[in-house]
Amino acid sequence: MILLASSEVAQQELGFGFFASLAAAGLFVYSLKWLSHPSTARRGVLAGEIGMALAILAALLTVWNMPNGSGFGWILIGTLLGAAAGIPMAVFMPMTAVPQRTALSHAFGALAAALVGMAHYYIHYFVIFPDPDHVSYGKDAHPLTMAFLCFEVLLGALTFTGSLMAFGKLQELIPTRPITYPYQNFFNLALLGVALLIGVLLVIYPGQTWLFPIFVILALIFGVLLIIPIGGADMPTVISLLNSYAGLSASMMGFVLDMPLLIVAGALDGSSGLILSIIMCKAMNRSFLNVLFGAFGQVQESSAQTTQKQVKASSTEEAAMLLESARSVVVVPGYGMAVAQAQHAVRELYDALSKLGVDVKFAIHPVAGRMPGHMNVLLAEAEIPYDRLVEMDDINPEFPQVDVVLIIGANDVVNPAARHDKSSPIFGMPILDVDRAQTVLVIKRSMKPGFAGVENELFYLDKTSMLFGDAKAVVAHLVKELKEA
Amino acid sequence: MHDLSKAPDLATGLFVFLLATLLGLEVVRRVSPLLHTPLMSLTNAISAIAVIVAIELSGGPSTIGIVLGTLALIAAMTNVLGGFLITDRMLKMFKSREARK
Numbered sequence: 001m002i003l004l005a006s007s008e009v010a011q012q013e014l015g016f017g018f019f020a021s022l023a024a025a026g027l028f029v030y031s032l033k034w035l036s037h038p039s040t041a042r043r044g045v046l047a048g049e050i051g052m053a054l055a056i057l058a059a060l061l062t063v064w065n066m067p068n069g070s071g072f073g074w075i076l077i078g079t080l081l082g083a084a085a086g087i088p089m090a091v092f093m094p095m096t097a098v099p100q101r102t103a104l105s106h107a108f109g110a111l112a113a114a115l116v117g118m119a120h121y122y123i124h125y126f127v128i129f130p131d132p133d134h135v136s137y138g139k140d141a142h143p144l145t146m147a148f149l150c151f152e153v154l155l156g157a158l159t160f161t162g163s164l165m166a167f168g169k170l171q172e173l174i175p176t177r178p179i180t181y182p183y184q185n186f187f188n189l190a191l192l193g194v195a196l197l198i199g200v201l202l203v204i205y206p207g208q209t210w211l212f213p214i215f216v217i218l219a220l221i222f223g224v225l226l227i228i229p230i231g232g233a234d235m236p237t238v239i240s241l242l243n244s245y246a247g248l249s250a251s252m253m254g255f256v257l258d259m260p261l262l263i264v265a266g267a268l269d270g271s272s273g274l275i276l277s278i279i280m281c282k283a284m285n286r287s288f289l290n291v292l293f294g295a296f297g298q299v300q301e302s303s304a305q306t307t308q309k310q311v312k313a314s315s316t317e318e319a320a321m322l323l324e325s326a327r328s329v330v331v332v333p334g335y336g337m338a339v340a341q342a343q344h345a346v347r348e349l350y351d352a353l354s355k356l357g358v359d360v361k362f363a364i365h366p367v368a369g370r371m372p373g374h375m376n377v378l379l380a381e382a383e384i385p386y387d388r389l390v391e392m393d394d395i396n397p398e399f400p401q402v403d404v405v406l407i408i409g410a411n412d413v414v415n416p417a418a419r420h421d422k423s424s425p426i427f428g429m430p431i432l433d434v435d436r437a438q439t440v441l442v443i444k445r446s447m448k449p450g451f452a453g454v455e456n457e458l459f460y461l462d463k464t465s466m467l468f469g470d471a472k473a474v475v476a477h478l479v480k481e482l483k484e485a
Numbered sequence: 486m487h488d489l490s491k492a493p494d495l496a497t498g499l500f501v502f503l504l505a506t507l508l509g510l511e512v513v514r515r516v517s518p519l520l521h522t523p524l525m526s527l528t529n530a531i532s533a534i535a536v537i538v539a540i541e542l543s544g545g546p547s548t549i550g551i552v553l554g555t556l557a558l559i560a561a562m563t564n565v566l567g568g569f570l571i572t573d574r575m576l577k578m579f580k581s582r583e584a585r586k
Contacts, residue, residue: 029509032513035516038517041579045573045576048527052565056537058537059536066544068546069546070546078540078556078559081562083562087566089567089571090574105526105564106529108561109529112535112564115556119542119554119557124489144492144493145489239525243525243529250532250535253538255498262535262537263505268512268513269532270509272509272525276513371521371525372518373525377522383580391518
């Protein structure tokens, strides 16, 4: 009898569910591997989809075999509602809104992890709906399991509210500038400390069910407070960091439930978020701690010394003539291009110049835009071939040979002060060396300083001409001039 | 249904976690910066693997499990379906110069 029981267990462990999750883990790794290059990337999506489908199939089979389960009704409802929210968002959302969608999807992923953790806690420590048939009825949770569960819920809950705040800032529902108040960092850390303390108490006394909701609420509040002091231009780092947290939360769930597939999928997400955060931090010459606690981008009042200087404004006619006679042009897109939705006008400019035999490239700074790779997606959407999009380190040595640089809505990433002005807040940040090109054209709405609140000395150089106006309108004008020429 | 009173298999878990993280770091490091946005939406869809636990909860016997599980299922399913779709939509747009002509 005992022998029979154990062989049954062994069979269950090496059944379809086991092989499905093994295959899914492998497919997820290949999914990311194939994403390394545009030519294989769509295969990567397919691998991910197959892995996910296998894992879901195995989960449905588990429910099918549950002796006392509630059937498929709720699963169907949940799936339909999820499809109703997810599919239209994926199909119709404009590419300029991709950062917002990404923040929202981090929020959903983290919410799912937090809810699952809460469900496992409350199934064990039923309060309102007792379930005496449950395997662990009346037994206390194991401290180690409880510790992982607490981490899962903490990371899930704070990433949920944090991502919602990031979404709010990206959608401009709440002010994008950092919101600060005295003793902010001290207060935030104290709150986190209290939450961790309650977590420790829960590990020791898991049956104290009144502690659990307090723990969850503190984690939710901490998520809000963590993002409030972070400004819009730091969003690429913050989104990457939240990505990492959401993944870690899923990994923790895997520890709680002894499910290696969850650990693997979460770790892949976590390491990807970590790498992107590091790249973003390096591209701004800042540390994690500085991004999280530095409240960068507050309006600084100290940069008055350059205001006496004059900038040179230019007309679109002059600019078009300059572009037309150039051999090589490098376009530097920034967040301003996304705001003005100018990517399609830029594509027309690219076509017009290419037709005239001008070599046009696009220089992409890693933190241009509001999330990693934001500019690339926008320009790809406008059907600019991806081999024209050049990374910072590859394009920088080429600038001295470039005839005209056209800057569209970028500011801090082209400020030469980052190279030499030790007093500048952006000193040390790697920039695009556009000031080494022959001439520079800057399309800009007004002389307002960029996100970092720093004056840009590039605008005052002799070789620089400013084209004031809405990016889309100015680029459209340039295209018209070029076509008439 | 999972038993919280049982100790987790810490050694195996850490082993898997460490290897998967190292593998993830190596693989993601090779992803072209061109594709960092699709990378993030793809990893987001993959980490919505929590959907399988949500399914087991919503189809399970416990009432509280069904309530929280179904809510988790809605959230995770949004990411699974939306995440892969939008990643593919983005990747379709990346064309080289030859492909465009």
